[in-house]
Amino acid sequence: xxxxxxxxxxxxxxxxxxxxxxxxxxxxxxxxxxxxxxxxxxxxxxxxxxxxxxxxxxxxxxxxxxxxxxxxxxxxxxxxxxxxxxxxxxxxxxxxxxxxxxxxxxxxxxxxxxxxxxxxxxxxxxxxxxxxxxxxxxxxxxxxxxxxxxxxxxxxxxxxxxxxxxxxxxxxxxxxxxxxxxxxxxxxxxxxxxxxxxxxxxxxxxxxxxxxxxxxxxxxxxxxxxxxxxxxxxxxxxxxxxxxxxxxxxxxxxxxxxxxxxxxxxxxxxxxxxxxxxxxxxxxxxxxxxxxxx
Amino acid sequence: xxxxxxxxxxxxxxxxxxxxxxxxxxxxxxxxxxxxxxxxxxxxxxxxxxxxxxxxxxxxxxxxxxxxxxxxxxxxxxxxxxxxxxxxxxxxxxxxxxxxxxxxxxxxxxxxxxxxxxxxxxxxxxxxxxxxxxxxxxxxxxxxxxxxxxxxxxxxxxxxxxxxxxxxxxxxxxxxxxxxxxxxxxxxxxxxxxxxxxxxxxxxxxxxxxxxxxxxxxxxxxxxxxxxxxxxxxxxxxxxxxxxxxxxxxxxxxxxxxxxxxxxxxxxxxxxxxxxxxxxxxxxxxxxxxxxxxxxxxxxxxxxxxxxxxxxxxxxxxxxxxxxxxxxxxxxxxxxxxxxxxxxxxxxxxxxxxxxxxxxxxxxxx
Numbered sequence: 001x002x003x004x005x006x007x008x009x010x011x012x013x014x015x016x017x018x019x020x021x022x023x024x025x026x027x028x029x030x031x032x033x034x035x036x037x038x039x040x041x042x043x044x045x046x047x048x049x050x051x052x053x054x055x056x057x058x059x060x061x062x063x064x065x066x067x068x069x070x071x072x073x074x075x076x077x078x079x080x081x082x083x084x085x086x087x088x089x090x091x092x093x094x095x096x097x098x099x100x101x102x103x104x105x106x107x108x109x110x111x112x113x114x115x116x117x118x119x120x121x122x123x124x125x126x127x128x129x130x131x132x133x134x135x136x137x138x139x140x141x142x143x144x145x146x147x148x149x150x151x152x153x154x155x156x157x158x159x160x161x162x163x164x165x166x167x168x169x170x171x172x173x174x175x176x177x178x179x180x181x182x183x184x185x186x187x188x189x190x191x192x193x194x195x196x197x198x199x200x201x202x203x204x205x206x207x208x209x210x211x212x213x214x215x216x217x218x219x220x221x222x223x224x225x226x227x228x229x230x231x232x233x234x235x236x237x238x239x240x241x242x243x244x245x246x247x248x249x250x251x252x253x254x255x256x257x258x259x260x261x262x263x264x265x266x267x268x269x270x271x272x273x274x275x276x277x278x279x280x281x282x283x284x285x286x287x288x289x290x291x292x293x294x
Numbered sequence: 295x296x297x298x299x300x301x302x303x304x305x306x307x308x309x310x311x312x313x314x315x316x317x318x319x320x321x322x323x324x325x326x327x328x329x330x331x332x333x334x335x336x337x338x339x340x341x342x343x344x345x346x347x348x349x350x351x352x353x354x355x356x357x358x359x360x361x362x363x364x365x366x367x368x369x370x371x372x373x374x375x376x377x378x379x380x381x382x383x384x385x386x387x388x389x390x391x392x393x394x395x396x397x398x399x400x401x402x403x404x405x406x407x408x409x410x411x412x413x414x415x416x417x418x419x420x421x422x423x424x425x426x427x428x429x430x431x432x433x434x435x436x437x438x439x440x441x442x443x444x445x446x447x448x449x450x451x452x453x454x455x456x457x458x459x460x461x462x463x464x465x466x467x468x469x470x471x472x473x474x475x476x477x478x479x480x481x482x483x484x485x486x487x488x489x490x491x492x493x494x495x496x497x498x499x500x501x502x503x504x505x506x507x508x509x510x511x512x513x514x515x516x517x518x519x520x521x522x523x524x525x526x527x528x529x530x531x532x533x534x535x536x537x538x539x540x541x542x543x544x545x546x547x548x549x550x551x552x553x554x555x556x557x558x559x560x561x562x563x564x565x566x567x568x569x570x571x572x573x574x575x576x577x578x579x580x581x582x583x584x585x586x587x588x589x590x591x592x593x594x595x596x597x598x599x600x601x602x603x604x605x606x607x608x609x610x611x612x613x614x615x616x617x618x619x620x621x622x623x624x625x626x627x628x629x630x631x632x633x634x635x636x637x638x639x640x641x642x643x644x645x646x647x648x649x650x651x652x653x654x655x656x657x658x659x660x
Contacts, residue, residue, distance in 0.1 A: 184377065186376075190380075191392070193367070194396055195397055200396060204381075
């Protein structure tokens with residue numbers, strides 16, 4: 001039997017929903033609607049109202065090579081950092097799952113990086129990966145010019161990917177470990193009796209059974225890599241060198257608040273939103289089919 | 295087909311020892327049931343044979359070769375788990391055929407062998423289903439099929455019937471027996487259910503507290519229990535055990551001061567013994583019958599074919615199984631009669647069986 005509360009008058013039901021509706025409207029629909037409105041107008045930087053321009057903002061953005069570069073950069077960043085964060089987390093979780101002593105400690109310790117604000121984390125990594133001091137300076141000593149995120153775009157990209165992945169490894173690890181531990185021990189033992197070795201058991205039993213978690217984390221990681229990367233980019237590279245790390249979310253900020261092109265930035269955020277929506281739909285359509293729900 | 299030799303096998307977790315030196319020989323083709331209460335180490339012993347638990351001390355040999363350090367897959371054992379442990383993401387056919395796939399058996403031969411096993415277990419129409427879509431009994435059969443298809447040297451069963459309802463359990467029990475007759479593979483079956491144990495076993499191993507209490511055929515274990523624990527654990531309702539002391543006249547029961555006239559060959563006066571009698575071996579007679587013990591009826595459990603009568607014998611609980619059509623009223627007085635040859639004697643200190651006693655006719659109470 002389904003439990004359901006019914007109200008005699010619909011007004012009471014609405015009244016219960018009002019606080020939540022107000023929150024959603026104030027902090028989601030209103031700003032989003034405002035962004036859509038701005039993206040269709042030209043806002044004057046020193047006030048004086050908006051001029052309706054239709055889709056002109058979108059046209060000029062999409063004709064801009066810098067913008068396409070920023071899309072490519074974002075996709076590369078999302079792909080590599082998601083892959084790295086998930087693979088490392090899965091390896092750690094699988095190892096932890098096999099030998100459980102102290103796993104409670106790991107669980108606590110590994111969730112901490114996720115709790116660190118992106119700018120604080122980025123500052124730490126800026127020091128850690130600095131070319132003039134520390135470990136990377138040591139590497140530069142042997143191979144001069146090997147590492148310089150300030151000059152080399154690839155090095156800069158590697159830095160922000162590393163910082164972002166580090167943050168999400170812990171987050172993913174918690175989910176992977178929980179998923180692995182939810183698999184009944186006897187399934188693994190049955191597979192062992194069936195003659196399956198450690199690697200084979202992972203491939204045939206554990207991996208298929210944690211696909212719902214893998215799928216969930218894939219969606220979360222990709223979405224977050226488009227959004228949560230702002231603080232890291234801002235502190236570590238500020239989009240440089242030569243736009244090599246100018247991710248979409250960072251370009252929105254720099255164009256809008258540094259370049260004072262509010263309308264263009266608004267249009268960019270609409271495109272970013274559509275891109276995330278599209279990617280999520282693709283994932284649900286094509287990857288979810290391969291997921292085994294129990 | 296393989297024999298198993300277990301020599302002084304022990305298992306400890308950290309500082310806790312759970313199996314204390316088990317010795318057991320299982321002949322090729324034999325069906326051995328390990329029976330014991332939960333926590334007695336029976337599953338641990340089975341898992342050590344399977345290779346799922348490390349053997350702390352002692353050796354286990356299959357067909358003469360010590361397997362202590364061998365991985366489970368190299369021991370040639372197949373196991374049926376209590377919760378079936380079917381792979382939820384694979385179909386019935388994939389579940390049954392997984393071991394062949396791992397072993398690299400070509401697909402055509404695999405299909406053929408899956409079909410053969412499915413035919414024996416009447417699973418042919420279910421081969422494409424996922425375990426989720428099966429009933430408990432069907433899942434159980436798939437688990438059996440997964441063990442069978444490998445044609446293992448040894449079958450290990452870890453309480454495989456305990457998740458089934460009573461009717462299915464009886465049915466699966468006879469199916470396992472038939473299957474064993476057909477395949478004639480060495481089987482070790484662990485259970486806490488004595489009915490299962492009695493009906494399935496060629497030989498019964500009763501375990502308690504990490505030790506083997508008795509090894510024997512079900513009939514031997516029932517008729518000559520080696521210890522007080524075995525006596526009360528095997529048989530339902532449990533054997534009645536009364537504490538007593540050897541006196542000059544025979545045996546004095548503690549509690550009520552009643553006397554049993556028994557010859558006390560070999561036992562010194564004053565030693566404490568426990569005397570047991572199966573509820574099935576006690577007859578109910580009219581109160582005051584010469585030679586009967588007087589008691590008061592406490593409770594009557596109707597079983598349909600018979601009934602269990604719980605009586606009060608000077609404060610000690612005592613049960614009687616009767617198939618007669620008598621319906622004693624709770625609170626009424628009755629007499630209990632039994633033959634001296636049905637009495638079992640156990641040492642009060644060690645609990646082990648004493649065969650020195652021969653009971654004579656029990657005397658009525660004062």
